[in-house]
Amino acid sequence: MSKKDTHKEVTEIFTNYLIKNNQRKTPERYAILTEIYENDGHFDVESMYINMKNKNYRVSRATLYNTIELLLECKLIRKHQFGKAQAQFEKSFLSRQHDHIICTTCDKVIEFCDPRILNIKNSIIESMNFQIERHALNFYGTCNNCQNK
């Protein structure tokens, strides 16, 4: 699917969510959604704020946090905490559930999928009577590039 088509679809999902939850369809909210879906990889709120300011888009941190909360609720983005206080986010439409390898030297984040995690999850559900909504599997270490330094 092209980036343009993806953008059209996520906009529709967001609109439906806003209508369903009696939330207003403000230009700021759509601008933030667009900003997220035009870029790739992981991002944090502060750098997104700076990016939008640099494009002379008038936006506040409060609105960013508020809108991100909405996007989390309608599952258009995911939130991560890679061992630091500052939260990281990524778009989640059309992206498979995946996990992360984090280089603690250069902060690079690599995504990977491994179906075996599902087996572990199922074992826990069976043995512990625990409803599992989501999981986070992070491997921390040193990437190829940083090993040679």
Added chain:
Amino acid sequence: MSKKDTHKEVTEIFTNYLIKNNQRKTPERYAILTEIYENDGHFDVESMYINMKNKNYRVSRATLYNTIELLLECKLIRKHQFGKAQAQFEKSFLSRQHDHIICTTCDKVIEFCDPRILNIKNSIIESMNFQIERHALNFYGTCNNCQNK
């Protein structure tokens, strides 16, 4: 091993670490180590600060953070970030590497071990040329108790 014996051993490990790194053996540092090893489960810095204050022990947050850093380095405690800004810690002497199930309703943390995580780890080391130091696998959901509310 009894709690008393454990305490003796971890004190020795800490002392060796301090000597090796030219760090002073201050009463505050040992008091913090004792406080941690006398209690069970996970803790955060602020509640530990309050606990020690309540015992009329004169300690500062700065010293707590400083000492925790030392304890992390000599691997007597582990640090976790369960999806919140506030970091959680746990003692790690004589405790197997394990992972966590977190109830997002009551914040309860359950530990579990699953050997299959090792297989995933080995696959990644082989296929990606990435040095892995540690991992964190967290399942988030609703515990038995909170499901009935």
Added chain:
DNA sequence: ATGTCTGCAAAGCTTTTGCACTGAT
């Protein structure tokens, strides 16, 4: 016209830093 959403600034919360004093060496 109404009341929600926004930007801005101030406050909150966790963690770090600066500084003068204390106490381990």
Added chain:
DNA sequence: ATCAGTGCAAAAGCTTTGCAGACAT
């Protein structure tokens, strides 16, 4: 006696909140 380590308070960094004004409905 020296200077690393301490308590305290202030600052820093991320996130949330309060408020007056703007704008989607």
